[in-house]
Amino acid sequence: MTFRSNGRHSPTEFARVPAVSTSAAGSPSPSDIAKAFAEGREESLADAYRQWSALVFTLAFKALGNRTDAEDITQQVFVSAWRSRATFDPATGQFGAWLTGITRHRIADRMSARSRDHRNTEAAAALVNSEAAADQVDQDTVDRVLLADELAKIDDPRRTILWLAFYEDQAYPQIADQLALPLGTVKSHVRRGLLQLRDRLKEVKGDDAS
Amino acid sequence: MTTHLEDEQLAQWVLDDQTPDTAAATHLQLCARCRESYAELQEIARLSKRLPRLEQPPSELWGQINAELGLETGPVPGTDLREDGQQEPTALRPASPERTNPSPAGHPEVRRFRWRALAVAATVAAVLGAGAGVAGTLLATRDDTKAPVAETMIRLTPVAGQSGDGNADLIQENSGDRLKVEASGLGAGQGFYEVWMINEDGKRMVSLGVLNPQTGGTFTIPQDLTQQGYRIVDISLEPNDGNPEHSRASIIRGTLPG
Ligand SMILES: [Zn+2]
Numbered sequence: 461m462t463f464r465s466n467g468r469h470s471p472t473e474f475a476r477v478p479a480v481s482t483s484a485a486g487s488p489s490p491s492d493i494a495k496a497f498a499e500g501r502e503e504s505l506a507d508a509y510r511q512w513s514a515l516v517f518t519l520a521f522k523a524l525g526n527r528t529d530a531e532d533i534t535q536q537v538f539v540s541a542w543r544s545r546a547t548f549d550p551a552t553g554q555f556g557a558w559l560t561g562i563t564r565h566r567i568a569d570r571m572s573a574r575s576r577d578h579r580n581t582e583a584a585a586a587l588v589n590s591e592a593a594a595d596q597v598d599q600d601t602v603d604r605v606l607l608a609d610e611l612a613k614i615d616d617p618r619r620t621i622l623w624l625a626f627y628e629d630q631a632y633p634q635i636a637d638q639l640a641l642p643l644g645t646v647k648s649h650v651r652r653g654l655l656q657l658r659d660r661l662k663e664v665k666g667d668d669a670s
Numbered sequence: 671m672t673t674h675l676e677d678e679q680l681a682q683w684v685l686d687d688q689t690p691d692t693a694a695a696t697h698l699q700l701c702a703r704c705r706e707s708y709a710e711l712q713e714i715a716r717l718s719k720r721l722p723r724l725e726q727p728p729s730e731l732w733g734q735i736n737a738e739l740g741l742e743t744g745p746v747p748g749t750d751l752r753e754d755g756q757q758e759p760t761a762l763r764p765a766s767p768e769r770t771n772p773s774p775a776g777h778p779e780v781r782r783f784r785w786r787a788l789a790v791a792a793t794v795a796a797v798l799g800a801g802a803g804v805a806g807t808l809l810a811t812r813d814d815t816k817a818p819v820a821e822t823m824i825r826l827t828p829v830a831g832q833s834g835d836g837n838a839d840l841i842q843e844n845s846g847d848r849l850k851v852e853a854s855g856l857g858a859g860q861g862f863y864e865v866w867m868i869n870e871d872g873k874r875m876v877s878l879g880v881l882n883p884q885t886g887g888t889f890t891i892p893q894d895l896t897q898q899g900y901r902i903v904d905i906s907l908e909p910n911d912g913n914p915e916h917s918r919a920s921i922i923r924g925t926l927p928g
Contacts, residue, residue, distance in 0.1 A: 517727040608721045615914030651681045
């Protein structure tokens with residue numbers, strides 16, 4: 461829980477009302493969700509969906525290039541995650557990595573079904589092994605979607621700054637100008653943002669998504 | 671004893687596309703740990719050059735998942751905004767056709783206040799009072815091929831003890847809602863200006879992004895936000911302290927008509 465307590469409060473109606481951080485009062489933290497999920501508490505399914513549905517859906521959409529298939533996969537992933545929740549151990553694994561792993565296998569299954577549909581028996585046979593099949597999902601795509609998802613979860617102003625730098629390819633002085641921020645502030649946010657993204661990607665990838 | 675290279679320094683070299691100085695290069699040759707760190711950051715930078723836009727599943731999917739599991743469908747997670755929100759933090763630019771594409775969703779943060787009951791009542795009253803600006807709604811047709819666009823413009827007026835004013839223009843299209851914000855006379859405080867949408871309940875708020883007071887900005891509004899009661903447009907001055915909460919330093923605000 462974070463409070464501002466440096467007397468910066470202006471005499472608005474918000475004065476003297478402490479803020480509660482999002483993770484404390486709003487959405488539970490990823491590890492809280494994982495724990496509740498493993499315990500089978502139903503409300504955690506909604507929390508998990510809120511936290512990771514865009515990631516799962518985008519991964520499926522990028523890999524399969526089709527919205528209907530991506531919707532299907534997303535449904536399958538959350539359904540099978542819930543049904544196999546007992547197999548997830550919150551003490552040893554990252555929930556995001558676990559979900560990403562399920563997603564990759566589902567995508568691979570779908571790709572393999574597609575090749576069967578095309579009567580390409582050879583390709584289908586090669587994809588029967590689900591472990592091998594998961595490797596068919598391009599790692600670069602997975603990493604990029606994970607990063608995009610992590611970036612969206614970073615707080616402002618860093619999120620805006622990183623968005624301009626990475627999505628819009630803007631130079632630091634341009635960003636500083638746009639946001640009326642000092643150049644040094646912008647540079648430091650991009651630098652720390654890169655480190656933050658690296659750490660978050662490591663975390664969410666865990667052992668499962670490699 | 672070896673001093674390892676600073677992560678921030680490594681990150682800066684990566685971002686600037688510069689080669690480390692001689693001493694650092696020597697260290698990198700000898701130190702596997704720093705070399706790995708450097709390589710990881712280069713990889714993140716490479717991946718970040720082509721980040722995909724996040725895509726959001728349709729809202730009915732949540733019901734389908736619950737149905738398949740035989741669970742009672744609770745409120746769609748999107749009503750809590752994390753799910754239905756737009757990813758693009760701010761438009762920060764005039765709306766141009768290629769930019770008005772709905773950007774895919776991400777996770778705008780919902781901020782909450784903890785209130786005592788009295789504070790809630792007092793705040794809602796104060797907010798509604800302060801937000802009484804001039805509101806007008808009009809229907810305009812941008813061009814013949816597009817669906818009608820509803821625009822609602824409100825005045826943003828200073829909260830007690832502050833100065834400045836502005837406009838917020840809510841633009842509703844099939845592709846999504848946008849908020850165009852202009853401000854003047856905000857002064858030059860330490861920090862940056864942030865645009866918020868606050869719920870009428872006074873408890874929840876969503877950051878739309880950073881506002882440049884000189885140029886104004888256009889912000890993508892997370893889906894259904896206004897329908898859910900987030901109708902108070904609030905500009906705050908936020909110090910550069912890394913705290914993502916609202917600073918409580920509201921400068922100007924107004925309320926969109928319901
Ligand atoms: Zn070292």
